[in-house]
Amino acid sequence: MYSIGNRVEWLQGPGANCAKTGPVAPRPWHLVLLGPPGVGKGTQAEKIIGEFGACHLSTGDVFRYAARDTSGQAPSPAMATALAAMKRGELVSDNTVVELVRERAGCLACQYGFLLDGFPRTLEQAHALNGILASVERKLDAAINYFAPEPLIIERLSGRRVCKQCRTGYHVANKPPRVAGRCDACGGELFQRDDDKPEAIRTRLQAYAATCNPVLEYYRRQGLLREIEASGDPEAVFAHTRAVIEKLDPVARR
Ligand SMILES: [Zn+2]
Secondary structure: OOOOOOOHHHHHOOOOOOOOOOOOOOOOEEEEEEOOOOOOHHHHHHHHHHHHOOEEEEHHHHHHHHHOOOOOOOOOHHHHHHHHHHHOOOOOOHHHHHHHHHHOHHHHOOOOEEEEEOOOOOHHHHHHHHHHHHHOOOOOOEEEEEEOOHHHHHHHHHOEEEEOOOOOEEEOOOEOOOOOOEOOOOOOEEEOOHHHOHHHHHHHHHHHHHHHHHHHHHHHHOOOEEEEEOOOOHHHHHHHHHHHHHHHOHHHOO
């Protein structure tokens, strides 16, 4: 079982000192993780890291870290641009996201390998990643895409509930409160966020597919795409994932 490390170099940006220690896998894996919201990617990411020892490089984590960073460190140049855009209520541009990753290219060359999560999200980003990897003399082993039928994803995501008072999250099937509609922690009323209503989820999935399908096609043409059905329970999905990764490089099998 490998540990996740603090990923400070990835989260804070270039110049931070990555203090990851612990055993290095027999082979560093260079993987991209793809899949729509609600497909269970986060759970699979944790399992892949534990089993194959790659660093979990999530662009979502970079943004979350920047939002609550209290270290007093100035944000990296690309993060400063991203934060300014968010402050104006704008989306962070494709180009800025690419620059965020480019600043952190050292993480892609790390001896622990990487599992890239949340990037690339568009075809432009996929092209850019290719260039960034070439600049650090690394190659992708595979892009792993998880998929599940839309009704299943909608069922999973629309079961989410949030406490009005303390914002604790619940799920009607997977993490139900002790008393229906009431928060275990504070007794507050639980509600369904507009984002988690079926119609909104359907819209999100359509938007995701529109930008992601060209990325899938791009990796398919390069022979790097591996597709994994993620409707089953997380253990079964991971068994499939493990087999897929081991097949990429039989020599590295332990
Ligand atoms: Zn509460």
